[in-house]
Amino acid sequence: MIETIFSRPESLREVSTHYCPGCTHGITHRLIAEVLDELGLRERTVGVAPVGCAVLAYNYFNCDFAEAAHGRAPAMATGIKRCRPNLIVFTYQGDGDLASIGTAEIFHAANRGEKFTVIFVNNAIYGMTGGQMAPTTMPNQKATTCPFGRDVETAGYPVRVCEVLSKITTPSYIARVTAAVPKEIPRAKDALRKAFQYQAENRCFSLVEFVSTCPTNWGMNPLKACEWAVSDMMPYYPLGEFKTPDDPLPAGLNLIEGDE
Amino acid sequence: MARVLMKGNEAIGEAAIRAGCRFFFGYPITPQSEVPEYLAKRFPEVDGHFIQAESEVAASNMIYGAACSGTRVLTTSSSPGISLMSEAISYCAGTEVPVVFVNIVRAGPGLGGILPSQGDYWQATRGMGHGDFRILVLAPNCVQEAADLIMLAFDLADKYTNPVMILGDGIIGQMMEPVEFGEMVDPETLPEKPWALTGAKGREPNILTSLFLDPNVLEALNQRLLAKYRQMEAVEKRWETYNISDNMDLAVYAWGTMSRIGKTAIDELKERGIEIGLFRPITLYPYPYEAAGEVASKAKKLISIELSTGQMIDDVRLAAPGREVNFFGRQGGIVPTPEDVRDEFLKLIES
Numbered sequence: 001m002i003e004t005i006f007s008r009p010e011s012l013r014e015v016s017t018h019y020c021p022g023c024t025h026g027i028t029h030r031l032i033a034e035v036l037d038e039l040g041l042r043e044r045t046v047g048v049a050p051v052g053c054a055v056l057a058y059n060y061f062n063c064d065f066a067e068a069a070h071g072r073a074p075a076m077a078t079g080i081k082r083c084r085p086n087l088i089v090f091t092y093q094g095d096g097d098l099a100s101i102g103t104a105e106i107f108h109a110a111n112r113g114e115k116f117t118v119i120f121v122n123n124a125i126y127g128m129t130g131g132q133m134a135p136t137t138m139p140n141q142k143a144t145t146c147p148f149g150r151d152v153e154t155a156g157y158p159v160r161v162c163e164v165l166s167k168i169t170t171p172s173y174i175a176r177v178t179a180a181v182p183k184e185i186p187r188a189k190d191a192l193r194k195a196f197q198y199q200a201e202n203r204c205f206s207l208v209e210f211v212s213t214c215p216t217n218w219g220m221n222p223l224k225a226c227e228w229a230v231s232d233m234m235p236y237y238p239l240g241e242f243k244t245p246d247d248p249l250p251a252g253l254n255l256i257e258g259d260e
Numbered sequence: 261m262a263r264v265l266m267k268g269n270e271a272i273g274e275a276a277i278r279a280g281c282r283f284f285f286g287y288p289i290t291p292q293s294e295v296p297e298y299l300a301k302r303f304p305e306v307d308g309h310f311i312q313a314e315s316e317v318a319a320s321n322m323i324y325g326a327a328c329s330g331t332r333v334l335t336t337s338s339s340p341g342i343s344l345m346s347e348a349i350s351y352c353a354g355t356e357v358p359v360v361f362v363n364i365v366r367a368g369p370g371l372g373g374i375l376p377s378q379g380d381y382w383q384a385t386r387g388m389g390h391g392d393f394r395i396l397v398l399a400p401n402c403v404q405e406a407a408d409l410i411m412l413a414f415d416l417a418d419k420y421t422n423p424v425m426i427l428g429d430g431i432i433g434q435m436m437e438p439v440e441f442g443e444m445v446d447p448e449t450l451p452e453k454p455w456a457l458t459g460a461k462g463r464e465p466n467i468l469t470s471l472f473l474d475p476n477v478l479e480a481l482n483q484r485l486l487a488k489y490r491q492m493e494a495v496e497k498r499w500e501t502y503n504i505s506d507n508m509d510l511a512v513y514a515w516g517t518m519s520r521i522g523k524t525a526i527d528e529l530k531e532r533g534i535e536i537g538l539f540r541p542i543t544l545y546p547y548p549y550e551a552a553g554e555v556a557s558k559a560k561k562l563i564s565i566e567l568s569t570g571q572m573i574d575d576v577r578l579a580a581p582g583r584e585v586n587f588f589g590r591q592g593g594i595v596p597t598p599e600d601v602r603d604e605f606l607k608l609i610e611s
Contacts, residue, residue, distance in 0.1 A: 044459035048325070049469075058467045064457040066328045067469035069351050072321035075313070079325025080457060082309055083283055083333070087459055105321070108314035 009033035011042045013062045022215040022222025025053060025121065027179040028188075029060055032090070032119060035192045036063070039200065045088040046080055048073040052094035053127040071102025074109035077116045088199055089116040095136040096126045099159045106165070110205050113170040117195045118205075120161060123212040124233060131217035135159040138232055143217075158236065162209050166242035169250060173198050173206040174243040180213050180229040184239065191241070204245040211237050263438040268403045268428065269294035271439045272336065272362060273302065275410035280445035281332040281360075282308040285322035287315055287341060290374045291430040292364035295336040316341035320348030320361075327357040328468045330456025332414055332447060336362035338430075339380050340371060349423050350389030354470030354481070358417035360410070361395075362426040364433040367567075367593040375593020376430035378516060381571035384427050385545045392482055394489045395423040396496065397544040399515045403437035409542075411442050416496065418451070420488055427544060429567065431517045431595065489546075498542035499551050503530065504558065509609045510536045511559030513552065513576045513585075515544060517595070518565050524598035525605055536605060544572070552579035561608055563588060565601060 008014060011033035019025045036042045045063040049055055051070035058065030068076045073091035081089040098106050098120050106118065125143055126132040133143040133150060136158045140149035150158075166174045173195055177188035188210065195206035211233050213225040220228060266274070273295045276284070284303070286296045300310040313319035319335050326333035337345060342363045352359050363384065367377035384397045396416055400406040406428060413424040457466055472478035500519075503526055504511075514522045519540040526536045539555045541548050556562055556579060563586040564573040570587045577585050588604040590596045 043461035046329075046457045046459065055471060058465075058469065062460070062465060064460050064465050065467045065469075066325065066457055067355075067467075067471050069321060069324075069347055072317070072324075072348070075318040075321035076325035076328070078311070078318075079283075079285065079322035079327075079333070080329045082311060082322075083326045083329040083331040084458065087329075087457075104314050105318050108318065112311075 009037045011036040020216045024179040024212045031189045041088045048077045048091040050093040050097040052097045074105040078114050081116045092119045095122045095134045099135040110165045113205050117199050118207040120209040121212045123214040125214050125217045162242045171245040172204045175241045176209040178211040180226045263440045269433040270298040271403050271407045273298035275407035276334045278441050279411045279414040280447040281334050283333045285311045285319045286335045287319045289338045289341045292336045292338045316344035320345035324348045327359045328457050330453035334360050338364045338366045346389040351470050352423045353393035355468050356421040359423050360413045365429045373593045378567040397425050399427045401519045403439045493546040497546050497548040499548040500540040502538040504537035508535045508537045508559040510561045511555050512538045513564040525602035547575045549579040556580035
């Protein structure tokens with residue numbers, strides 16, 4: 001009798017992905033799928049795919065899926081979750097999608113405390129369109145639309161999504177993890193598990209940011225890309241939990257009594 | 261149910277509830293804000309949910325998501341807001357999901373003004389977003405018809421899995437008239453939508469997307485949509501005629517509010533022995549070309565009257581090829597009086 005100790009999660013389909021070699025989307029997909037399996041959520045999960053490299057994520061996950069307009073996944077997820085609150089809804093968004101064109105949608109979904117989960121893949125560049133500058137591109141990092149490096153005088157400093165969203169008063173779970181460092185992968189999965197668990201308990205909005213790699217558009221081999229994520233991104237995008245629903249509300253909040 | 265006196269915008273909200281809609285995502289904009297205000301207050305009584313979005317972009321993508329979940333859903337806005345919603349309308353059309361949009365049109369372009377206009381006719385019937393698609397467009401001319409068409413809009417959206425738009429103006433939205441609502445539809449009794457995103461329990465996953473990278477697959481979608489539009493053109497045309505006779509001095513073409521001003525002028529001139537008929541399309545898409553053309557064949561002269569610089573006139577010309585189509589319109593939110601319109605009719609007949 002041979003015991004199976006490692007297999008494809010049921011929440012992933014048996015297909016090859018289109019992701020470039022060395023890209024961390026694949027690991028991230030797998031971690032989400034493992035968590036959905038372990039929490040027994042697959043059959044009531046709806047994913048919302050972004051516009052960006054993960055635009056075809058619906059071909060890889062084995063659950064219901066919608067494909068959103070660029071940046072609008074949190075709005076679409078709001079519509080789905082509000083209409084069917086028993087579903088588990090997650091969006092999967094890149095840095096251009098979430099932190100540039102979709103800034104309003106992600107900010108207000110978090111502020112309303114929408115009970116869905118956001119997976120935010122930050123690789124500091126636009127991947128699918130061919131390596132343009134992202135809102136999260138590092139200072140002096142070269143991209144096709146900043147060929148001399150990001151100039152913070154004209155493009156500003158990179159947007160730190162977890163830091164910004166964790167300042168919102170509405171309770172939420174906000175964490176930054178990475179799949180680019182092997183020893184960090186179990187911690188990434190723990191954060192995902194918490195995020196989906198909080199949603200299943202109808203507690204709060206949750207967002208897990210993955211500091212990710214883009215060997216193709218960074219012009220590096222996969223190993224060098226993982227090293228660069230550690231040396232050049234993580235000091236500015238530190239890993240950890242930024243906010244949990246157990247955090248106390250800020251002082252000075254005068255909650256107005258209702259009429260009745 | 262007895263007739264009640266209601267504002268057009270409130271009647272739109274109540275009619276949506278009667279149609280089994282329990283979700284509204286919207287953003288305030290004059291002159292339609294009474295719809296979200298009415299529903300924010302009324303929805304809790306029927307276990308409905310009102311969500312104020314951060315923008316029209318978000319509101320429209322929320323109803324796109326809601327529609328994907330198989331739920332009847334509504335948003336209302338006015339011209340500048342509808343422009344922002346055009347993104348989601350295109351996606352809804354491409355994904356083939358049923359949604360109902362209401363545009364209480366105000367004068368433009370740009371921020372324009374807040375007074376009534378029909379300047380979004382082209383946008384609604386020709387260019388409601390990027391790509392090759394059509395939406396059903398229904399145009400009421402009174403509060404009762406606004407309520408009736410809202411209920412019809414939900415059924416048509418489901419029937420064709422396609423966006424439907426109600427095109428009104430500030431007068432329809434703001435005026436109070438008696439209205440009688442149809443029977444309350446229980447959302448639980450609506451037909452199942454097997455394509456909806458409800459969780460892949462005991463079935464293969466449902467995927468709702470408007471992305472088709474294979475040109476052959478995308479062309480097949482375009483052809484399927486075309487077949488749907490041909491079907492709409494075959495069976496969904498609606499119109500009203502008024503005072504049509506065989507030897508009319510003039511046939512008037514008008515939609516929405518302008519048709520009522522036209523009718524008043526027609527009644528007055530009829531007393532003087534001048535025969536003028538009126539043709540009012542209720543569906544702006546599909547436009548009732550054949551019926552409009554038949555009316556044209558009975559009249560010596562034709563005129564389109566609009567609260568714009570002349571947009572529906574394009575469709576009147578298509579309905580009556582080779583005929584000269586005259587035009588009278590006001591813009592900027594100015595609504596002509598029946599006397600203004602009467603004088604235009606007389607000038608044209610006597611010329």
